[in-house]
Amino acid sequence: MNLFTKYLHSVTLSLSKGIQKIACLLLLSIPLFTQAEDGYKLWLRYDKITDKAQQSYYAPRLKTVYADLSDPSVKVAADELQLAVKSLLGFTPVVKAAGTGSQGLTLTIDPKTEGINEEGFSVSTTPKGIHIKARSGAGVLYGVFNLLKNIQTGADPNVTSSPEIQRRLLNHWDNHNGTIERGYAGMSLWKWYELPERIDPRYIDYARANASIGINGTVLNNVNASARFLTHEYLGKVKALADAFRPYGIRVYLSVNFAAPRILGKLKDADPLNPEVQKWWADKTKEIYDLIPDFGGYLVKANSEGEPGPMDYGRTHADGANMLAAAVKPYNGIIMWRAFVYAPDPKGDRFKAAYEEFKPFDGKFADNVILQVKNGPIDFMPREPVSPLFSAMEKTPVSLEFQVTQEYLGWATHWVYLAPMFEEVLKTDTHVKGSGSTLSGILKGDTFGYKMTAMAGVANTGSDRNWTGHPMTQANWYTLGRLAWDTRLTSESIADEWIRQTLTRNNAAVETIRKSMMKTREIYVNYTSPFGLHHVMGEGHHFGPEPWLDKAARPDWTAVYYHRVDSTGIGFNRTATGSNALAQYPGGLVEVYQDEATCPEPFLLWFHHVRWDRPMKSGLSFWNDFVKHFYEGARQVQDLQAEWQSVKAQVPPEIFNNVEARLQTQYKEAVWWRDACVLYFQTHSKMPVPAPYKAPERTLEEVKKLVDIYHIR
Known part of the structure; x- marks a missing residue:
């Protein structure tokens, strides 16, 4: 009984018997204020197993857990087992000291285990038991989470697995004032004003969620970094988070402001070849490692979009990265140097910028520097060809940076499964x-x-109760971890895992939701960026359509810079007769894209200026096919709405209602995108909206006014 219930019970005792009966009936109807399933538990809900065969198989094997609890990661693994099994099977396992019983679950660290790497694990079953074996405590923890996943999804528990990528990271773009750049799920998770004294329980749930999908690193702050994070005050707060995350196999990293020696150290400059600057970084780095011995290293955005860097002093990216690399080298730290660098050239092609900046320095970076490269050459567009840098840096390891937060994908009102x-x-x-x-x-x-490997995702977490704003975009966080562990996994298998752990195990509902998820990315592309149309969103905020945008602080922040629309057609010619960006790719990939007749249609406008009357594989002209995609994309959101309605009885009500409402918003905004793009590009093509589609009811001028109505600027 909670206190309110106890109070009501005491009141009824003082009433007559007749009134007592009425009061008791009322008492039974009062909810106990338990938290509804709203998405907070993510994929760690551990809903009760109702399958009798599974119950009979796992119950005897999980009654007892044998583990060496002196290892912090094994200790949290045992704690997770007790929490999960109580919910899944209705009893709490008994945890005993390390050893092997006749039946039960044994957790073993054996550094000599063969067939796995340092973080890998093996799970094997016997007639009466289960054995999880790993070379490290973190490996044991990953093995436990894998077992719990397989129990919930009905998969074979016998698994041997090792991560393919060494460093699997979330990059948080959180600021010290609690805001998040490109964050669409509330404020920052990190309550800096409470740290280091108070560790919010949510930090532990965050660590559990990451460990469950194999994420082993977190960059706590924005790449547009405040130097304040390197002050002694904030390093104490960072230490508190590092201590909380360590048992879960998670290292912390910091984004750093390259000008910190000048800002904090009051030096005359931040020139990487200045001995005083080098000493300042060496001393600051020692201070960090004295506090956090397993600190991961620095993430650096330098000479990009106004951020300071070595080029401010006539130095190179290699000069800047290698100076920092020398500072972290004694502690086995690394430098992740972002390759998102591009100069404002009105006559150039931003597509080529990163390659031109970094290819000349291949092999000149220190061996503990890794270049962090966005998946595409522009900036997290809904569909991009891969960045040419990946195939160019033969002597310098590269890390892939995905964006999990939906900066260019409808923020938190559009359902887009990114797998x-x-x-x-x-x-x-x-x-x-x-x-x-x-x-x-x-x-x-x-x-x-490469001796060093990494994959990072810009996080979509925030202070919203369900972590990600849109409940369905939790799957994108989940996907990042799963693919960083095993790049061979398929989108379908990841979706199936996530749905069964997060929403429902009803097979029919799982199939419906999975099919919907698999369509969502293409639907978004259809109504915003078909055939490789790119960078036509609003300036600065990157939300909503502004294909007419022709003025900004720099030319490559406009839309017209990219789509190059005119009366003859649309698209950016990047072949040898245009910007020749294709020359940055290996010959085989050039062959794929260079001929307009054979270029894959999803990438046409990335590489070719396409005539409005060009015949398409559909049998339609380009203009008619182009318009069709906008209309069909918006209509397909209505299909998603109907499919979601069909699983209402199988999904937790609060999650269902949340997604239902967001799909209504998504349809409204999809129509906005459709009308804006069709009406604007029609002013150049001079062609009608093809049958059976009806021309938008509003005018282009009315659509343009929506930018102000939505209070975007």
């Missing part, structure tokens, strides 16, 4: 060593022999 996009990128044949050289092979170190 198909991530899978498309990872499986791209780069042709760097002939056909079959996939991007995932480069990232894993197979292609060029």
